[in-house]
Each structure stands twice: as C-alpha cells, then as structure tokens.
Amino acid sequence: MIGRLLSIFQKYKKNRFTSRMGLLAPSALFCLPRICPTPEKIFIHNNVSLGPESKFIMQVGTPSGKFVAKHHASIGAGLTVITNNHATTGVDIKQWFSDAAENNEGDTNKDVIVEEEVWCGANVTLLLGVTIGRGAIIGAGSVVRTSIPPYSIVTGNPAKVVGFKFRVDEIIEHEKELYIESERIPKADLEKNYKKYFLDRTSEIRSYIRLYC
Numbered sequence: 001m002i003g004r005l006l007s008i009f010q011k012y013k014k015n016r017f018t019s020r021m022g023l024l025a026p027s028a029l030f031c032l033p034r035i036c037p038t039p040e041k042i043f044i045h046n047n048v049s050l051g052p053e054s055k056f057i058m059q060v061g062t063p064s065g066k067f068v069a070k071h072h073a074s075i076g077a078g079l080t081v082i083t084n085n086h087a088t089t090g091v092d093i094k095q096w097f098s099d100a101a102e103n104n105e106g107d108t109n110k111d112v113i114v115e116e117e118v119w120c121g122a123n124v125t126l127l128l129g130v131t132i133g134r135g136a137i138i139g140a141g142s143v144v145r146t147s148i149p150p151y152s153i154v155t156g157n158p159a160k161v162v163g164f165k166f167r168v169d170e171i172i173e174h175e176k177e178l179y180i181e182s183e184r185i186p187k188a189d190l191e192k193n194y195k196k197y198f199l200d201r202t203s204e205i206r207s208y209i210r211l212y213c
Contacts, residue, residue: 022066031077041083043068051077051122059084065109065128070116076140078123084109085128115150134185135174137165149193150185161197162205168194 014032018024020039028044031052036042038058044050048069057080058064065083069075085108110129114120118132121140126132131147138144139155148154151171153163166174168190175184198205 025071038064041066045069045073046071048072049074051075051079053077054079055081057082057084059109063109066111067114068111069114069118072116073114073118073120075114075118075120076122076124079120080123080125081112082126083112083128135165135171149197150190152193152197156208160205160208161201162209164194164198 010032017032017036017039018030021042021044022040023043023045024030025044025046025048027046029049030044031050031054033054033056034052036054036056036058037060038056041058041064042056043066045068048071050069054075054077056067058067067081067083108128112126112128113131114126115132115134115136117135118138119136120132120138121142123141124138125143127143127145129147130144132138132144133148133150133152135151136148137153138148138159139153141157142155142159143157144154144159146158148159149161151165152161153165154161156162168187171185171190172187
C-alpha cells in the first residue's frame, strides 16, 4: 500500500514538473532533476536521454539562462548545469547582499546548449554560456568552462579537447546521411577545428592525457 502511494506521488510530482517545462518532447527519456527552480527554462528535444540526480542552478525570474538539449543527446546521471553567476564586488558584503536582493545587478545569465548527438558521461558540469558542439563526447566528471567544437572528445577539469570522434571526411559522410545540406557543418569549419584543437596541440594533449590517466 505504501509503495503504491509513493509511486502515485512520484508520478504526480513528475507530471507537475514536466508540465511547467519549456519543452519536453514525447520521445525524450527524462528523469526528474534533484534541483531545478525554473522548469520553464529547460528545453529537451526528441530522443534525448537525461539521467537521474541532475542539478540545474538557475536564477529565479528573468532574465535567466536556458538549458537546451537537442535531439539524440545522451546525458548521464549527476549532470550539473549552471546558467548564472553572481557578481563580485569590492564593497562591504552586507551592502552587497542588500543591493543584490533588490535588483540582482551585475549578475550574469547565459544559456547552456547541448547540440545534437552529444554524449555526456556521469557527473559532468556545464558552466554558463557553453555550447557543446554536435556529436561531441564529454568524459565523466568533466567541468566544461568553454564551448566545445563539434565531434570532439573532451575530458578533465577544466575540460580540454583530447581528440576527435571522426576524421573530417568521416564527419562529412556521417552528416550527409543524417542532416539536410543547410544543417551540415561546412568542411572549412571542420578542418579549422581539427587543426586548431588537435593537430596544433598534439604535444599539449599528450601531456594532459599523461597527467589525468
């Protein structure tokens, strides 16, 4: 009896939360977050999987950054998303609290975007303003402070690119199968990213991998 009542309550709680979300696509697999004060700022697209125990640190009210997960993104348990950052100040802390309570002046709010086909391991942290590029892989426990290029492999704290999932020619063929021409990433951009984040950093990447592995 108790188990049945608990199940009914959990279902009610989830339905109440999801009804307030900015978007929850019918095909998404969505576990109720542990912390999320602003469901209306969460946008989950088709075939997205979001694991349990996620935390969304967001400013209540407007403006407030959004979290968007695009189609076929797979996100492991324990995700932390932070879309706002409070202002630093040199004034007396008591005065700062008084001012902040009135207008939140100086606070920064930015969206966090997870593009299509992204794979995130468990306990990943995404900080305000980052975009995780299409097809990227984010290693478990990574803290992502800057935007990540498409199809890259990223790990660590701070998270850094340590490789790419496919070669440029493989990415082009992959996108021909899945995306219309207007949605495909231009070859020039793919080559630029591959050179900037991988070919020009091979020594740095080797040292970074030795440090964390």
